[in-house]
Amino acid sequence: MDSHAAVEHGPELLHHFSDAEQQRNAASLGMWLFLVTEIMFFGGMFCAYLVYRYWYFGDFGAASQTLDIRLGAFNTAVLIGSSLTVAMSIWAAQTGRRKVLVGLLLATILLGLVFLGVKAVEYHDKFEHHHVPGASFHFEGEVPGHPGLPVNPYHAQMFFSLYFAMTGLHALHMIIGIGLFSYLTYKAWTGYYTPKYYTPIENAGLYWHFVDIVWIYLFPLLYLIDRHR
Amino acid sequence: MSDTSEHISSPKLYVAIWLLLMVCTALTVGAAFIDLGPLNTIVALGIATLKAVVVVLYFMHVKYTHERMTKAVVVSGFFFLLLLLALSMMDYTTRGLG
Amino acid sequence: MATAVVTAERENYLNKEYGVRSWLLTVDHKRIALLYLVSVTFFFLIGGLFALLIRLELLTPAGDLVQADTYNKLFTMHGMVMVFFFLIPVVPAVLGNFLVPLMIGAKDLAFPRINLLSWYLYIIAGVLMLHCMLTGGVDTGWTFYTPFSTAFSNTKVVEAGIAVFINGFSSIFTGLNFIVTIHRMRAPGMTWSRLPLFIWAQYATSVIMILGTPVVAVTIVLVAVERLFHLGIFDPKLGGDPLLFQHLFWFYSHPAVYIMILPSMGVISELITCFSRKRIFGYSFVALSSIGIAVLGFLVWAHHMFVAGISLYAALIFSALSYLVGVPSAIKVFNWTATLYRGSITYSTPMLYAFGFLGLFTIGGLTGLFLACLGVDVHVTDTYFVVAHFHYVMVGGVLMGYLGGIHFWWPKITGRMYPEFWGRLSALIVFVGFNLTFFPQFILGYLGMPRRYYQYVPEYQVLNVLSTAGATVLGVGYLMPMVYLLWSMRYGKPASDNPWNAAGLEWMTSSPPPTFNFDETPVVDFEAYDYEHIPEKHEEEVAVG
Numbered sequence: 001m002d003s004h005a006a007v008e009h010g011p012e013l014l015h016h017f018s019d020a021e022q023q024r025n026a027a028s029l030g031m032w033l034f035l036v037t038e039i040m041f042f043g044g045m046f047c048a049y050l051v052y053r054y055w056y057f058g059d060f061g062a063a064s065q066t067l068d069i070r071l072g073a074f075n076t077a078v079l080i081g082s083s084l085t086v087a088m089s090i091w092a093a094q095t096g097r098r099k100v101l102v103g104l105l106l107a108t109i110l111l112g113l114v115f116l117g118v119k120a121v122e123y124h125d126k127f128e129h130h131h132v133p134g135a136s137f138h139f140e141g142e143v144p145g146h147p148g149l150p151v152n153p154y155h156a157q158m159f160f161s162l163y164f165a166m167t168g169l170h171a172l173h174m175i176i177g178i179g180l181f182s183y184l185t186y187k188a189w190t191g192y193y194t195p196k197y198y199t200p201i202e203n204a205g206l207y208w209h210f211v212d213i214v215w216i217y218l219f220p221l222l223y224l225i226d227r228h229r
Numbered sequence: 230m231s232d233t234s235e236h237i238s239s240p241k242l243y244v245a246i247w248l249l250l251m252v253c254t255a256l257t258v259g260a261a262f263i264d265l266g267p268l269n270t271i272v273a274l275g276i277a278t279l280k281a282v283v284v285v286l287y288f289m290h291v292k293y294t295h296e297r298m299t300k301a302v303v304v305s306g307f308f309f310l311l312l313l314l315a316l317s318m319m320d321y322t323t324r325g326l327g
Numbered sequence: 328m329a330t331a332v333v334t335a336e337r338e339n340y341l342n343k344e345y346g347v348r349s350w351l352l353t354v355d356h357k358r359i360a361l362l363y364l365v366s367v368t369f370f371f372l373i374g375g376l377f378a379l380l381i382r383l384e385l386l387t388p389a390g391d392l393v394q395a396d397t398y399n400k401l402f403t404m405h406g407m408v409m410v411f412f413f414l415i416p417v418v419p420a421v422l423g424n425f426l427v428p429l430m431i432g433a434k435d436l437a438f439p440r441i442n443l444l445s446w447y448l449y450i451i452a453g454v455l456m457l458h459c460m461l462t463g464g465v466d467t468g469w470t471f472y473t474p475f476s477t478a479f480s481n482t483k484v485v486e487a488g489i490a491v492f493i494n495g496f497s498s499i500f501t502g503l504n505f506i507v508t509i510h511r512m513r514a515p516g517m518t519w520s521r522l523p524l525f526i527w528a529q530y531a532t533s534v535i536m537i538l539g540t541p542v543v544a545v546t547i548v549l550v551a552v553e554r555l556f557h558l559g560i561f562d563p564k565l566g567g568d569p570l571l572f573q574h575l576f577w578f579y580s581h582p583a584v585y586i587m588i589l590p591s592m593g594v595i596s597e598l599i600t601c602f603s604r605k606r607i608f609g610y611s612f613v614a615l616s617s618i619g620i621a622v623l624g625f626l627v628w629a630h631h632m633f634v635a636g637i638s639l640y641a642a643l644i645f646s647a648l649s650y651l652v653g654v655p656s657a658i659k660v661f662n663w664t665a666t667l668y669r670g671s672i673t674y675s676t677p678m679l680y681a682f683g684f685l686g687l688f689t690i691g692g693l694t695g696l697f698l699a700c701l702g703v704d705v706h707v708t709d710t711y712f713v714v715a716h717f718h719y720v721m722v723g724g725v726l727m728g729y730l731g732g733i734h735f736w737w738p739k740i741t742g743r744m745y746p747e748f749w750g751r752l753s754a755l756i757v758f759v760g761f762n763l764t765f766f767p768q769f770i771l772g773y774l775g776m777p778r779r780y781y782q783y784v785p786e787y788q789v790l791n792v793l794s795t796a797g798a799t800v801l802g803v804g805y806l807m808p809m810v811y812l813l814w815s816m817r818y819g820k821p822a823s824d825n826p827w828n829a830a831g832l833e834w835m836t837s838s839p840p841p842t843f844n845f846d847e848t849p850v851v852d853f854e855a856y857d858y859e860h861i862p863e864k865h866e867e868e869v870a871v872g
Contacts, residue, residue: 016434016512016843025296026437026511032299033503036306037541043310044545044575047317048560051571054321069258076254084247087238087288094237133558154559154566161558165549209289213281219254220273224261228269298510309538312625317574320629320641 012197024199031203035210038173042214045169049162049221052155058143059155061226065144066131067163068122072223075118076215082111083212086205093198098191101201105185108208112178119171126160133161144229163222170218173211180204236293246287253280339742339839354439355842360425361740362446367421368809370412370453373460375802377405382764382798385791390782398781399466400482406469407487408460411494412453414725415583418590419501419536420449422732423529425740427505429833430523432514432851434843437507438500445500452494459486468779470580473561473572477553484554488547495544498586502536505529514832516851523831523855524613528593531617535582535589535624543579546572570635577628585624587721588688589617591728592659595681598731599663600856601829602678603670607856609662616655623652630699634708642701649699656692660685675827676750680731683758684724691719694769709779712772715765723761730757730808737812738822742839745819749811757804763797830856 017023053060089104130138139156143149184204187193193201257276265272286292291299340357350358381401384392393401424442428435436442459465465487467476476484509522509530549560550572559565561572600607607613629637629645637645663685672678694716697703707713730753737745767790772778776787783791825834830853836845853860 014439016439018848022511026507029296029298029302029510030438030503030507032302033506033537036302037499037503037537039306039310039541040313040538041541041545043313044542044549046310047313047575048549048571050314050318051321051568052566054318055568056566069261073254073258077251080247080250080254083250083284083288084243087243087246088240090290091237091240091243134556152566158559158566161560165552206289209284213284216280216284217274217277220257220261220277224257224273226269227261228264305538309625313542313578316626316629316641316645317571317578319644320570320574320637323638323640326638326640 056155060159061144062141062151063156063159064225086208096195133157144226340842363420374408382795386795388785400464414587432849433512436504445497448497452490455490459483473569485551488551495540499540502533505533524596525593527614527617528589531621532589539579539582546575577631581628582624587725591725594728594732598677598681602673604858605670608665616658619655646701677731677735679754684727687723710772711768715768718765738826743819745815753807760800760804767793
């Protein structure tokens with residue numbers, strides 16, 4: 001049945017592809033298309049954010065300034081660091097450094113966990129201050145730059161609804177990513193990936209970088225509204 | 230296989246890109262505390278976009294890909310996102326006028 | 328090339344393995360297509376049952392058959408089942424799954440296991456939807472409009488939402504699979520300008536699936552979150568904007584109409600060329616108009632919201648953009664018509680369905696232009712005019728294409744011919760029944776009968792009785808193929824490899840095809856629809872009708 005049995009290839013080549021390059025190109029294109037769906041998936045939330053930020057800019061500013069900018073910036077740095085370790089792990093796979101590869105993948109997981117830990121601290125803080133949308137939500141304050149103009153608590157709640165929705169969806173993606181990388185680490189440790197075949201690492205890496213890019217936008221949009229006032 | 234194998238970026242380049250991204254992060258935090266008027270948002274999003282482009286080009290290897298398709302996919306993804314945002318905002322920004 | 332009789336014992340994808348397990352765990356795109364065929368037909372029957380009850384209720388002006396609440400649930404579930412579980416998957420998941428690899432000369436889709444996953448997601452979503460319907464149902468309309476769906480409806484909105492969400496991922500994975508397959512798996516020589524137009528249509532559809540579906544998925548998530556926690560995202564009392572929901576919803580759900588109609592248009596291109604034995608007129612225009620419809624389809628969504636309170640300026644622009652979609656659609660219709668011109672036309676069943684498509688789609692499309700016009704739309708919004716319009720496109724168009732395609736490729740799928748007489752009869756009955764059902768609704772709408780009410784003033788009764796009578800005829804027309812196609816699987820005349828003498832790679836392998844489609848990967852050295860170079864058939868083979 002397999003007419004190309006004579007062609008030399010690894011066990012990872014599936015029957016319906018004619019060669020490893022075709023399989024790799026298919027996997028890569030598939031991953032990129034999946035990331036496009038992810039862009040649009042987050043896009044719906046970005047659209048909601050944009051609309052309400054346009055309507056309630058002052059209230060959004062006041063709510064945004066209750067977020068801890070140091071933790072936000074720290075987490076940004078952590079994620080960028082993890083993107084570096086992911087990029088380096090591709091290099092390690094391409095050059096066949098198995099131990100380095102495992103180490104870099106572990107470092108990625110570790111940085112991902114640090115990010116989630118900091119996020120948990122921030123969520124806990126919001127919970128303490130009754131900034132979690134719902135029945136016990138409470139927000140008082142003035143619109144930045146407009147002394148005496150009180151913040152509409154509904155509009156502040158809208159900010160926090162979007163904050164939790166967007167960062168929550170992002171965190172969910174991080175958790176999935178950490179799961180993926182745990183599996184990759186195990187496979188890499190067994191020596192499954194070679195300089196000829198490392199497509200899963202490449203594709204998981206694309207996913208991780210995408211999640212990083214989402215955060216690159218979330219950070220200024222959520223933490224940096226009207227900070228100068 | 231050698232003719233079809235992917236471009237291998239050096240770790241030095243990756244570290245340089247990482248440094249650039251960290252500098253951009255510092256810049257964006259700093260810029261947020263300076264009153265630039267309406268430019269604040271634009272600067273923040275501009276830097277974010279710069280960072281995103283750098284990640285896409287260097288970390289995600291789009292700069293080195295032979296596949297025009299990959300580039301087309303990335304561009305169309307952002308294009309349709311912008312379409313969603315722009316056409317929705319077309320409604321919201323003009324509601325008070327009519 | 329094809330000898331007339333196929334030996335029955337040749338190994339193919341149907342007789343290679345037997346047993347439930349070999350079907351439920353299959354990764355063969357052809358078997359998955361058949362799994363879809365069975366499951367979408369099941370949901371079509373469910374949706375059809377709801378339609379029947381709706382038409383029965385509307386037979387008389389009084390609300391006498393069901394309660395108002397029940398009626399709301401009936402049209403909601405009719406819409407949800409038909410849109411999400413029938414019309415969106417029907418042509419891509421059944422015909423597309425079966426044909427995309429065959430037409431481009433590939434052994435399978437690029438990701439066979441993800442293809443199976445798509446089907447399972449569809450089934451999980453479908454079971455959830457059934458459970459939701461059996462335990463109370465939903466009454467929001469298939470559109471889930473807020474704030475009714477988030478704050479007021481006391482039906483199972485969240486459960487239906489989850490079903491639609493999961494089903495969305497089935498659709499996304501199908502689209503992703505098709506795009507990668509079409510890009511990466513084409514046989515040597517199968518260039519883009521040689522691709523069958525069905526493939527172009529599937530490609531355009533897949534683009535919409537990938538770009539649009541995630542937006543509706545996240546919107547449904549927001550509705551569920553809003554309903555459970557009352558955050559105010561769509562609630563005007565809490566500062567939210569219900570129209571934001573409509574924007575996000577229609578960003579997907581308007582292009583979703585093109586997810587339904589584009590694949591059928593692809594089928595029509597195949598049918599018209601084959602049965603007029605001519606190369607398609609203006610191949611590249613027809614091909615690119617599919618992409619044009621896919622892209623333009625994303626620019627027009629707010630024409631569903633003209634009277635909902637969007638800004639006048641936005642409404643004007645969306646109105647103008649909506650007209651633009653008419654251009655690529657018209658290009659297709661004109662090119663099909665030009666293909667027919669001086670062709671040697673055979674009136675076989677698939678061709679009759681194709682003619683039906685041309686008629687119904689043209690009516691549906693032209694009335695779409697009425698609705699794109701801001702001034703007219705204000706008059707007919709939420710009337711039966713709209714109902715008639717979208718049924719002409721989504722049911723008239725899509726189902727004509729689908730049924731035409733099913734008949735056309737039935738010999739390839741099953742290795743058996745369907746009975747030609749009954750086929751032609753069903754095509755005729757469907758066409759007559761459809762027009763009788765939905766044309767009166769244009770008039771009703773124009774006279775002002777609003778949609779989604781279970782009662783109406785007596786003046787509207789005559790037209791409503793006509794419509795209900797038509798629906799009965801239409802129902803018979805739809806049931807007939809189910810009966811005789813099932814019959815033909817056992818008793819039909821064995822089909823040759825290429826009973827229509829048609830062009831295209833799928834006709835160059837045996838009927839039914841072997842598991843990996845081709846014994847040897849084909850090399851394509853001919854243009855698409857090269858009917859000038861395909862000899863006419865022998866008389867005895869044409870004699871099927």
